Amino acid sequence: MGNLIQLPERKSLIEEYAEFLSSGKSAGTVRAYVQVVRELTEWIAKRPGSAGMFRPEQFTKTAMEIYLNELHKAGYSVSHLNKVKSAASSFAIWLIEEKEVMSRNPTRRIPLPTAPSLAPRELDSEQRYVLRNLVEKHCDLRGKAIFALGFWAALRVSDIAWLRMEDVHIGPKIGWIRAGYKGNKYREIDVVNEVRRPLAEYLEYGRKYKESEFVFTSQRSTRLTEDGIEHWFRKLKSLATKDEWELIKDIAFHDLRHDFAHRARESGWTLEEISYYLGHITKKGTPAISTTARYTQVSRKQLKDKLRLIK
Template identity: 30%
Template sequence: MAYIEKRKGRDGKPRWRAVIRKKFKGKIVFRDENTFTTEARAKTWSKRREVELEGLDWSDPNTLLMLENRCETLWDLLDKYEKEKENKGALKPSLKSVIKILKESNMAKRPYNQLTSKDLVGFCEDRKENGNRGKGASGSTIKKDLTILSAVINTALPSWGLQVPKEFMEEAKPKLRNDKLVRNPIKRKRRPKEGELEAILKCAEKHDKDKRCRVKMKDIIELAAETAMRQEEICKLEIEDVNWAAKTVVVRDRKDPESTEGNDGEVALLGRAFDIIKERCEGRDKGKIFPYTARSVSRLFLKLKKQAGVHTGDAHKDLRFHDLRREGASRLLELGLTLEEVSTVTGHKDISTLSDIYSSLHPQKLHNRYRQLNEIKTA
């Protein structure tokens, strides 16, 4: 039987959720639901779905298998992909956000086997014009959207046995390139400018002295700049994983294109890093070194930037916490460590990624490095 309930969406506007349940021998063996902006649409979907399910043999296990793999529109494919990722614990906020955008597009209403290059171009044009939060999406952002869409389509056959035509994406490429609807992202080279990091650390020190503040930011910011660790990695560090004799720490589940889970790496605590860790662990022998969430760290870093006068509001020019990872890698390279040596600290398996994205050497510091090498040579 089907029922419809009225709910309030995140935007405060009403939504109607239609739910269908099927029972066999007193147990619910099948459940399907969908949410709509009008009650009329919810009723229409319920009636159509009831007709589709009528007469099915619920005692046959193949019935449920058939319904599980049932997909009609692109929205169905996206929803199936999203649920599969969620069940595997791989549904990151960024991926969920892109899937939401794709599901809300006009293209998502189309039968997946009838998608055309016109549908795709229309989606990209709409993204460029409207985008998110009242601003048009950039070409690099749209390209990321299409990368996710391609992943969904490529998953359909091996995972669900569904043959989804891919030609429409290839046919749309010339138009997308010519109209500059998609482009490769600009490589970010941002590092703290002279005085910026010092100003932020000064504000962080003042923040940390406030007894009401639970998250102590100064050590976290310094550690990020010394070790090139991501904020998520810093917040995961465990006291038990510190090797006090070797001055190293094991970083658990480091980000990796293939598999993050179980991708652990032992990192040398160079420079001030070891002292920071030692001070943080004083009087404790277990637990997290920094018992905070990455989201809290990110929010407070933004707050400290504003207090330090570093925040401008320009997403491309502003300093981000992740830029401290570039700062850490670049510092080590400027000291004379090789790319291979630095990669053991940053966790990069692909040296080219480290070289292209995470190293940004200050030209003026090359003079100092040249002078040092010259002195060694002439000594």
């Protein structure tokens, strides 16, 4: 009947795998890998032929391809799919070399969808309306603050996830934050009232784990992770009506940052100003204009609209 690992025993197997990882990887990486493996093994255990058990022989290339495809359809980013594949590969190698219950790595030679090379997203007025409406109707104080930082301050998911209390300075009428976790390219930016108000309300009334050094916490942790923010955004979109869903189904949280760049450009900001605000800075500390230009490049729709103005 092959090697069987019953569901009640799977936790100890994952703990054993976590202990193996801890000798060579950071605590954060161990947590991320273990979470991926736990979700993957639970998914495999529910497939036909598994009988509610995780069977290493059911951890096949076919299973991995279908699992990644389901994640892709659910709206997970290509970056996240790469993380899942890396963690699954590590787990497979451990099962092969340490547990000796598999002979092949099922993650090898599995292609992943490529990130789109099209112009970065500019939302239209209806998409902005739907998203802001969903936030107003369904979000708690934490959700409203997270959305505001993406939509009105153009912060990356990583910037928000790693934002520390010491980097947030919010007063009655002014507000500024120090952001830039990615690449340690920190910059100090002022924020508009649309950010200051929800952030102030969250910090005063909605924040859990007040002893945490991080601004955003989850129900179970002192830091809300990048995956946690992506999950929250997908859950928010799932609350849309059918016609609303058709407008926002393929919008990712990072698209809010792209849209901010377009709106800033339309408001008269220079590329240098947008570069600084977005954190597009070179190693020499100068604005990375080429990166910002890609964010704000014209779209086919913009040119189509302006064709009508030609006399």
